[in-house]
Amino acid sequence: MRTSIATVCLSGTLEEKMRAAASAGFDGIEVFEPDLVVSPSSPEQLRELAAELGLSLDMYQPFRDGVEVAPETFPDSLRRLRAKCELMNRLGTTVLLVCSNVATGVLDDDQAIAEQLRTAGDVADEYGIDLAYEALAWGAHVNDWRHAHRIVELADHPRVGTCLDSFHIFSRGDTVAGVEKCDPDKIFFVQLADAPLLQQDVLSWSRHHRVFPGEGDFDLVDLLGRLHECGYAGPVSLEIFNDSFRQADVYRTAVDGLRSLRWLEDQTADAVRDAGGEPEREPLVLTDLPAPQTPDDWDFVELRTRELGRVTRLLHQLGFSLAGHHRSKDSVQAWTQGPVRIVVSEDPGATVQPTRLAALGFQVADPDLAAYRAERLLARAVDRAQQPDETVLHGVLAPDGTELFFGPHGNHGVPPWLGEFGADQDDAASGALITGVDHVNLAQPWQHYDEAVLFLTSLLNLHPTSSQEVAGPSGLVRSQVMRSEGNTVRIPLNVAPMAAEQGAFTGAAYPEHVALACSDVVAVARRARRRGLAFLPVPRNYYEDLVARFDLDPEFVAELESHGLLYDRDEHGEFLHFYTATLGEVFVEVVERRGGYEGFGAPNAPVRLAAQYREFGG
Structure with a gap:
């Protein structure tokens, strides 16, 4: 064509x-x-x-x-x-x-x-x-x-x-x-x-x-x-x-x-x-791309930081354990809990933000084919140093600069690259409270939002849902979720309001976050609080409003408040979650889905946005 x-x-x-x-x-x-x-x-x-x-x-x-x-x-x-x-x-x-x-x-x-x-x-x-x-x-x-x-x-x-x-x-x-x-x-x-x-x-x-x-x-x-x-x-x-x-x-x-x-x-x-069928005349020559490699699951999330101690302390407070240091990259660590792997890379030369969401890894059926499709779709490859005996991870740059990697499946879901950290790949983590990556929220500059939607659609075969708008202290936040078939990978894209880009967050970019799924959010919150986690504060007015909105048992609401938890409900189920304080450009959310709840707690987003606005000195 x-x-x-x-x-x-x-x-x-x-x-x-x-x-x-x-x-x-x-x-x-x-x-x-x-x-x-x-x-x-x-x-x-x-x-x-x-x-x-x-x-x-x-x-x-x-x-x-x-x-x-x-x-x-x-x-x-x-x-x-x-x-x-x-x-x-x-x-x-x-x-x-x-x-x-x-x-x-x-x-x-x-x-x-x-x-x-x-x-x-x-x-x-x-x-x-x-x-x-x-x-x-x-x-x-x-x-x-x-x-x-x-x-x-x-x-x-x-x-x-x-x-x-x-x-x-x-x-x-x-x-x-x-x-x-x-x-x-x-x-x-x-x-x-x-x-x-x-x-x-x-x-x-x-x-x-x-x-x-x-x-x-x-x-x-x-x-x-x-x-x-x-x-x-x-x-x-x-x-x-x-x-x-x-x-x-x-x-x-x-x-x-x-x-x-x-x-x-x-x-x-x-x-x-x-x-089927053939046109009578010589038609447009339509060239196929390699078949899309829809992600089967998350492989890893990478945080890049110049404040290694603060990041690793946060992971420990959430129940993660150090799997090891990379054998050829002194500044790279892997932290695991259940099936979740978070890579932490130290970046002491960072001049903009002390901590940021640097890379997302996906497990796909054919990483080589995924990389070839990305090349045909003009994605820029990530220049990644590796030793001859290390796992090949093909990476490309998303429009917002996030690195996306395509990795192979491993034994029992454990990727082969984890062995480069000295981790025992046969050591299945059973009984972990954290059960997976629920979603990763990426902030997009307004002028590149449409580009990001097309990028994730064309490369990863993710499908956009209807967009929503949420009011915050620095303006309206437009959000649209990109989903894989079966919802194994969900990436909400948030368009940062102009005020956020102009310094409403004291010079920080609009924060992104990793949402971790868990089996018992109360237990995770209780453990995190014992270990000194700084929760994002939730005002008393929010809990009083919960009673009015949902007619909840006051004792249940009191338990939510004591742990800093937020709540939402629809006709399919319930959603309980909490947010950590923000490190640089990143914070963590822990969520528990009960029943068939499919949303992301959108009614609670204004509470988070207001708290983060105050946190950043707005």
Whole structure:
């Protein structure tokens, strides 16, 4: 599948955008007219740069208010068209995007519009240019793709075809049924954009909230599958208007964009294979990715710190035992309790935060295949030093900088790398109060949240749930849980409020946490308190409110309060949990799920946020 990206998707100058697109691995670009107008480079120089970078210039856009106009103003449209065609000849691109009219459109007659398109096609033919007619969702008279396609058929000109844009289709609540029956010779270009489903005017939605495929709610697999069926074989391009993208690092955004297309291509290839049948014409070539290696379980969590004593004391207070020091890495320890393994690496040179969540390890069926899929999806590999006789752990960097590792299964669930710490792998820890990693909560900068969702979806086959918003002292916190099949791995993503990034936590990044599952949270809390654990304080008002909310036994509530426990309940079961004080950027939560409770104690999050705000001197 030929991949392209509109320069409007990216930040920076046109030259920077071109280099970023080429560096990421795109085949071509759409040149957005405002980018060229402000460039100091001539069209000829840009053409040479594209050739040097190995980029095709797939389309020039947009040409607005060119058709559907009053007959007396149409000659001026043709004058402007000639100027654009001359420029495109200098630039070296042969497809011009012609938008349906939104401002000056007065023609509401398909035959008359088709005649204007046919005349425009004659002009374009003089320059070897194709016109791709696109129905804008807010077009005055032509605003759906079927209508635009009918007009193109009426024009019946070899230089006039359709541009299909997923945003303009799905934002109207339309479907793509019928695309598979279109003549592929009349589909000149395809633009893709995803978007969250929002209740607002379509123009504002389009200009500010488009995202890359896989980061929104549109069924782009259905569209691409139907294009494959009809025999379309041209470029598939991204056209994303997004305020965040225009401020983000241009190279990072380009990589995220190509990753989204590779993931979409893989999803479509699977869907086409499942549907069976072959198109009559040579279709899009859809390339499969290696099969996703969904995590079967957590392998380890790594904390990196310059305050080793404080971190190991916390682990001891929670009931962990030192499994040993790594035989070739003096500054690395492993702490275990039951099936949970926490690696602690000392980082005395840390200058930002004394303690942070550095890495997550997952057990997968085929670590090599997981690493190869990650490579195909443009994930950056972690440079990890290891001795020849040590376990190979493939690692990649998540968008927020967290290291993700793919490890093999071990005997009785104990990974082979643990032997490098001198731990007895046959020593099954029975009767441990901590029974697993319930979830790991990662904080995301607002501008990279969608990227993180796509990253975890495409690499680990995790699925996003509906997002929630929780009010805290420094602003609203948006949270969305990424889950594996069977809920063996759960990663809530929290979007840190802007105030948190601007110092509401006295310069600290928004804190992340590891939630440990247990069989008896009261027993864990009692043991931790005996060992001197600093619990996150819970106000008396919270417990008084519990009685009112749930009509709980006062003695039960008193027990909760005495241990600093929080409580939630739904129709399936109960949830008891507590939080530790925060070390640097990290704190620990211990949870006990009773019955079929599936949530994460969201009603208690404001209590935690307020307490942490006070803890950090807010």
